Amino acid sequence: MNLDDLPIRDDLRGKTPYGAPQIDVPVRLNTNENPYPPSKALVDDLAEEVRRVTGALNRYPDRDAVELRADLAGYLGHGLTPDQVWAANGSNEVLQQILQAFGGHGRTALGFEPSYSMHPIITTGTSTEWISGVREDDFSLDAGKAAAAVAEHRPDIVFLTSPNNPTGTALPLETIVRVLEAAEGMVVVDEAYAEFAREGTPSALSLLPGHPRLIVTRTMSKAFAMAGTRLGYLAAHPAVVQALLLVRLPYHLSTLTQAAARVALRHRAELLGMVDTLRRERDDTVSWLRGKGLTVADSDANFVLFGKFPERRRVWEGLLARGVLIREVGPPEWLRVSIGTGEEMAAFRAALEGVL
Ligand SMILES: *Cc1c(COP(=O)(O)O)cnc(C)c1O
Numbered sequence: 001m002n003l004d005d006l007p008i009r010d011d012l013r014g015k016t017p018y019g020a021p022q023i024d025v026p027v028r029l030n031t032n033e034n035p036y037p038p039s040k041a042l043v044d045d046l047a048e049e050v051r052r053v054t055g056a057l058n059r060y061p062d063r064d065a066v067e068l069r070a071d072l073a074g075y076l077g078h079g080l081t082p083d084q085v086w087a088a089n090g091s092n093e094v095l096q097q098i099l100q101a102f103g104g105h106g107r108t109a110l111g112f113e114p115s116y117s118m119h120p121i122i123t124t125g126t127s128t129e130w131i132s133g134v135r136e137d138d139f140s141l142d143a144g145k146a147a148a149a150v151a152e153h154r155p156d157i158v159f160l161t162s163p164n165n166p167t168g169t170a171l172p173l174e175t176i177v178r179v180l181e182a183a184e185g186m187v188v189v190d191e192a193y194a195e196f197a198r199e200g201t202p203s204a205l206s207l208l209p210g211h212p213r214l215i216v217t218r219t220m221s222k223a224f225a226m227a228g229t230r231l232g233y234l235a236a237h238p239a240v241v242q243a244l245l246l247v248r249l250p251y252h253l254s255t256l257t258q259a260a261a262r263v264a265l266r267h268r269a270e271l272l273g274m275v276d277t278l279r280r281e282r283d284d285t286v287s288w289l290r291g292k293g294l295t296v297a298d299s300d301a302n303f304v305l306f307g308k309f310p311e312r313r314r315v316w317e318g319l320l321a322r323g324v325l326i327r328e329v330g331p332p333e334w335l336r337v338s339i340g341t342g343e344e345m346a347a348f349r350a351a352l353e354g355v356l
Contacts, residue, residue: 011124018121023325027340027347030327032165032193032303034225035340036274042267049259061255064245068258071265072233076218078205083238087261088252091192091219091232096122098215098234100247102157102186103128110155112141114330116165116190123157131155139167139297139305143175147182156185162204163193166330168299170201180211186240188215193301195223195275196282201300205235212237222302224264225271231261278302282339288349292356297334308333318355324348 004013020031038046062068069082076085088094099122103109109123112133120130133149135141141160150158158179162171171189180187189204204216215236221227231253234240264271282299289296289306297305309315312335316328324347327336337348 009127011127015124018118020327020329021325023320025320025325026323027344027351028325029338029340029344029348030325030336031227032222032301032338033227034222034271034274034278034302035344036225038225038264039267039270042263042270045267046260046263049263050256053255053259057255059255060251061253061258063251065253065258068253068262069233071262073235075265075268076205076235078203078208078235080205080208080235081238083241084208085233085235086241086244087231087233088248089230089232089257090221091190091217091234092118092122093230093252094217094232094234095119095188095190096126097244097247098157098186098188098217099123099126099128101243107156108153109157109159110150110153111159111161112146112149114139114164114167115159115161116192117329119159119161119190128157135167139164139169141171141175143172143178146175147178150179150182154184158183158185158187159190160187160204161190161192163191163197163201163300165192165301166303166327166334166336167297167305168301168303169297170197170300173202173204173207176204176207176214180207180214183213186213186215187211188217190217192217192219192222194218195272196279196302197300198279208235208237212239215240220261220264223272223275224268225274226261226264229257229260229264231257231264278339281342281345285337285339285345285348292352303336303338305330305334305336307331307335309335315352315355319348319351322347322351322354324351 069085073080073082073085103126105127108129110131111119123130131153217234220231285304286296294306329336
């Protein structure tokens with residue numbers, strides 16, 4: 001028996017699951033994780049906290065994660081209060097809850113591709129129809145065209161990703177405002193990489209006052225170096241959070257997850273301390289790749305999209321054979337490398353020179 005023999009939903013037939021390969025190689029630069037593991041101080045603090053809360057694991061967790069949301073609001077600033085913040089198991093779950101509350105059968109979501117592959121996957125997974133908008137040749141978003149696409153399709157949800165994955169560049173606030181003005185539905189700005197943006201890049205958080213249908217999502221998986229914790233969150237109008245309460249599973253965030261996220265937030269100075277190092281490494285990687293005559297997209301994130309390779313599979317495999325795993329993603333002739341430690345990037349450069 002195989003999958004097709006099962007009575008699964010028609011709209012799931014023939015689909016492929018999210019599939020960044022998890023291969024055990026020396027240099028893993030394919031899922032935009034932060035390469036720096038937690039410090040001993042954080043590990044000790046977390047172990048102590050886990051010991052403390054384990055004594056109460058016979059009880060369900062705080063269903064509304066009140067203390068965590070207060071800590072997250074404090075971290076985000078912008079005058080945000082806990083009732084404007086919501087958290088779940090990774091920002092992917094946050095996005096799924098948004099789709100469950102505002103999408104669904106007979107509704108649509110619009111995104112501008114190439115962008116984060118999970119947006120269409122979560123969209124169709126919730127029986128929402130996906131509409132693909134386009135970007136310019138340099139992957140930027142033309143504000144006028146984006147607003148026109150929103151006005152034409154009148155989607156229930158618009159996805160903007162800033163900085164965008166896999167292309168790397170952030171959106172000017174004017175573009176987000178134009179889309180908000182054109183949209184009748186919810187506008188989600190996915191800011192998974194906000195902390196890596198270049199100096200002076202504003203966050204859509206500053207647009208929350210006066211825009212009650214704006215949702216800004218963030219994650220602890222990237223800059224915060226906590227991908228294994230699974231903690232994503234959003235900031236929005238309190239009414240949006242109330243809408244999500246209608247669809248979330250009760251007790252969705254475990255006691256251990258809440259504790260780990262709060263410890264990480266206490267250690268944020270140290271965790272985010274590596275962001276500057278990663279940014280410098282990113283800018284050096286962009287320059288080096290350009291020096292090799294390659295085409296490279298500007299990056300405000302912890303990865304770089306480069307090309308163009310008529311046979312990108314061959315380049316990807318050549319790097320893998322040399323112990324370096326990057327990501328075959330985005331437009332056909334491009335590859336994406338996540339920024340690792342200085343040593344890992346040296347290994348990447350050596351491997352790529354070998355392949356080219
Ligand atoms: C990595 C990423 C996420 C984060 O997902 P989590 O579920 O929080 O790990 C969200 N959006 C984008 C654009 C990403 O690249």
